[in-house]
Amino acid sequence: MTAIATQPLTGAYTADPVHSSFAFAVRYMGVSTFRGTLDGVTASLTAGPDGVALEGAAQVESISIRAPQQFRDHVLSADFFDVASHPRVVFRSTDVALGDDGRAKVDGELTIRGVSLPVRAEGTWAPEAETLSGRRAHLSLETTVDRTAYGLAWNADLPSGGKALANDVTLTIELALVATAPTEA
Amino acid sequence: MRVLGLSGSLRRGSHNRALLRAAAAALPTGVELVTWDRLAELPAYDEDLDEALGPALEPVRALRAAIAAADALLIATPEYNASLPGALKNALDWASRPYATNPLHGKPAAVVGASTGLFGAVWAQAEGRKVLAAIGADVLERELPVGQAQEAFDAGGRLRDPELRAALDVLVGDLVDRAHQSAAAHVAEAA
Numbered sequence: 001m002t003a004i005a006t007q008p009l010t011g012a013y014t015a016d017p018v019h020s021s022f023a024f025a026v027r028y029m030g031v032s033t034f035r036g037t038l039d040g041v042t043a044s045l046t047a048g049p050d051g052v053a054l055e056g057a058a059q060v061e062s063i064s065i066r067a068p069q070q071f072r073d074h075v076l077s078a079d080f081f082d083v084a085s086h087p088r089v090v091f092r093s094t095d096v097a098l099g100d101d102g103r104a105k106v107d108g109e110l111t112i113r114g115v116s117l118p119v120r121a122e123g124t125w126a127p128e129a130e131t132l133s134g135r136r137a138h139l140s141l142e143t144t145v146d147r148t149a150y151g152l153a154w155n156a157d158l159p160s161g162g163k164a165l166a167n168d169v170t171l172t173i174e175l176a177l178v179a180t181a182p183t184e185a
Numbered sequence: 186m187r188v189l190g191l192s193g194s195l196r197r198g199s200h201n202r203a204l205l206r207a208a209a210a211a212l213p214t215g216v217e218l219v220t221w222d223r224l225a226e227l228p229a230y231d232e233d234l235d236e237a238l239g240p241a242l243e244p245v246r247a248l249r250a251a252i253a254a255a256d257a258l259l260i261a262t263p264e265y266n267a268s269l270p271g272a273l274k275n276a277l278d279w280a281s282r283p284y285a286t287n288p289l290h291g292k293p294a295a296v297v298g299a300s301t302g303l304f305g306a307v308w309a310q311a312e313g314r315k316v317l318a319a320i321g322a323d324v325l326e327r328e329l330p331v332g333q334a335q336e337a338f339d340a341g342g343r344l345r346d347p348e349l350r351a352a353l354d355v356l357v358g359d360l361v362d363r364a365h366q367s368a369a370a371h372v373a374e375a376a
Contacts, residue, residue: 028303029330068301068335156267156304159311160328164304 008098008127009052009137012180015043016136019176022058022089026147027166029158036064038089043175045096045139052096054106054139056175058089079154086113094118098125106141112150119143121173128179135179142172186364188212189255190220193262193273193298193309200299200334201261206342207350208259208297211357218259221251230278245279252280253288257364258322259357262298264309274316281320293363294322295356297329299337305330323363327356 022038040062046053060083065072076083093108104125109116121143128137147153147169156164190205202220209218226244228234240246252258262273281287296313298306307330317324329352331337337344344350 029307032303032332034303071302074302156308159308 008125009045009047009177010128011047013045013047013137013177014180015041015045015056016133016176016178017041019174021172021174022056023172023174025170025172026168028164030162038062039064041175043091043177045137045175045177052093052098054091054093054096054108054175056091056173060087060089074154080152082113082151091119102126104139104141110145112145113152115150117145117149119145121171123173133178137177137179139175139177140173141175142170144168144170186216186257186361186368187255188216188218188257188259188360188364189251190218191224191258191260191273191276192220192222193224193260193270193313195225195270195272199263200301200331200337201263203334203338203342204261204297204299204329204331205259207338207344208261208353208357210343211350211354213358213361216361219251219255221248223247224272224276227272227276227279230275230282232282235279235282239279239282248276248280249288252292256293256368257360258289258292258294258317259360260294260296260313260317262296262306262309262313264298264300264302264304264306267308268312269309269316273313277316277320284321287320289317290321291367292322293325293360293367295325295327295360297331297353297356299331299334301332301334303332305332305334323367325356325359325363327352327359329353329356 020041022041023035025033025035027033038058038060040059041056043056060081063075065075075081090111091108093106095107097105102124104123106121108119110119121141123141126138128135146167148167158164192199192201192205194201205220212218223244262269280289294317296310298310300306307328310328310330314324331349339345344353
């Protein structure tokens with residue numbers, strides 16, 4: 001349905017780590033929402049005649065849960081990320097559609113804890129602009145994944161009924177893309 | 186009117202002691218919160234020891250007297266392995282004997298809890314209510330899980346989250362109401 005711009009972006013871009021983020025949100029105790037980020041994000045986007053390709057990775061160790069140690073240890077343990085065996089979360093696109101209306105749709109494969117599953121993320125993009133710090137574009141994406149499908153299976157029964165932690169986790173990805181090479185004339 | 190506060194955590198800088206202080210600040214005028222901080226002085230409960238010299242053991246006597254002298258009990262507990270800390274359970278075991286005349290019998294009681302994880306000792310609180318009910322206390326069903334406790338209090342010792350603060354006010358208010366009702370019933374009985 002979405003009209004596709006002929007050449008929305010051109011060339012290669014890398015994500016500026018300071019202005020990019022990989023955030024997650026999960027409901028717990030049925031009523032509250034816990035939010036966090038993986039701060040160590042690298043990503044690259046390549047736009048060429050064959051379309052747009054997006055690749056990214058985030059270091060699990062960079063998770064924003066730093067204290068208390070017991071909480072961090074639990075999240076990094078085999079109950080959740082199993083960071084010792086799977087230090088990175090990886091994404092690789094199979095299809096990227098950037099619409100004229102500013103909407104973005106990215107299909108690809110998300111690998112967490114060694115499990116690769118197809119995902120579709122949707123959001124918005126901003127076309128390239130000349131800025132003080134070079135040629136920049138932006139991509140904002142959101143998707144929801146079932147953490148248990150990736151083996152992040154920990155849960156517990158609440159004493160009053162229900163489960164301690166929801167299975168659905170909302171992922172929000174912000175990529176501040178900086179052009180790495182001059183556009184060919 | 187007096188509420189006795191027991192913290193299930195023994196360590197200095199305990200988040201649960203902070204929670205008791207926040208509860209004390211939420212009490213209406215004319216109600217005081219007194220804490221009993223000597224859980225670590227109680228020996229492991231042993232029926233032989235209790236029979237031989239229970240009342241002669243000063244910390245045991247002091248605990249039972251502190252409960253008897255209070256109109257209500259407020260426990261603030263952390264969670265150890267999804268349950269109550271041993272020292273707190275041990276104190277409740279000492280307080281519960283002899284069962285027929287134990288000072289917790291019919292006493293209004295509530296359990297709150299703080300933990301550094303997300304879940305605010307919710308399982309320990311449920312265990313606490315279960316144990317208190319078994320002892321015969323008049324237990325409030327309400328709970329107050331304070332998660333991520335290292336960030337939960339402001340410099341003035343108040344709970345930062347307005348919803349949690351309101352929930353603590355309600356819980357403390359319910360406990361005091363229950364204590365007033367219980368006191369009125371005792372007066373009626375005596376008359």
